[in-house]
Amino acid sequence: MKAIYFLLLFILPFCQSSFAQSPDSVFLFSYFKGNGEDGLHLAYSRDGLSWEALKNDQSFLKPELSPDKLMRDPCIIRGGDGLFHMVWTVSWTQKGIGYAHSADLIHWSKQQYIPVMEQEEQTRNTWAPEVTYDPQHNVYMIYWASTITGAFPETQIAADNAYNHRMYYTTTKNFKEYTETQLLYDPGFNCIDATILPYQGRWMMVIKDETREPAEKNLKLAFADELEGPYSEASKPITGDYWAEGPTVSYDQGLWRVYFDKYTDKKFGLIESSDLKTWTDNSQKLTMPNGIRHGTIVKISNNELAKLLRVKP
Secondary structure (H helix, E strand, C coil): CHHHHHHHHCCCCCCCCCCCCCCCCEEEEEECCCCCCCCEEEEEECCCCECEECHHHCCCECCCCCCCCCCEEEEEEECCCCCEEEEEECCCCCCCEEEEEECCCCCECCCEEECCCCCCCCECCCEEEEEEEECCCCEEEEEEEECECCCCHHHCCCCHHHCCCEEEEEEECCCCCCCCCEEEECCCCCEEEEEEEEECCEEEEEEEECCCCCCCCEEEEEEECCCCCCCCCCCCCCCCCCCCEEEEEEEECCEEEEEEEECCCCEEEEEEECCCCCCEECHHHCECCCCCCCCEEEEECHHHHHHHHCCCC
16 A cells, blocks of 8 residues: 555656656756856756757856855756755855755746755765655655765775765755754765655665775665665666766656766766666667756656747757
């Protein structure tokens, strides 16, 4: 019964997983280019393979927050209120993240800075935030990767500028009041770029193993009964012999697709599976806008797409 309950609940699209809503729904990809200095970019696809940039690949929203004024790693979901909610990385060194909402992906609310790690004096960064909605509890969980100097010394090395990330989180019901920041996941290794989605009445996390020595730089899976965890030990790598980061996931007609940035190869990758055990690399089938970087997928209707197509550069 629990599995059926979750199946009924999760018919709304998530930034991490795109469940089929209707025959006329399309995939939308939020992403950034360069260093994220020009803001939010959007692309769409009807088959999940061929993607076309909207607005001639010009920005839909300029970043305003932090001294750096960046909008990296944009994550968009459709919330329980029907609005699109977005979080993003505002800076390389700030202790908070950005947030805004929209009814149509064109007109956005005032950008808000959420100081999620300000209470930790030794925090070096707050990177790649994502947000997941739990309709059973009507709550949003925002989670991100941070390095706190001196924490987790067992995995501390000098490589990669001595970053040593773990996943942290806060929850909110209204994006005005937030719970105290807590540790979400310590898999025993340097980790970043988590994305969480529902799976068979539970929750599945796709996460990057950021270990540099010996190099991992791959994606793994972990599972939990509750959104806030605890999450299981990380699986074996699901990506291949290349460096991967920034995963986003779709599920459509029995097929799981994990899209990710093959960042050292300067291109996007795609792996597919019907059972989450055997994965096939079908990156060669993927056509993405030039210069696309870490982002997320959500599903929208044809009517919503039509409005986006009318936006002029």
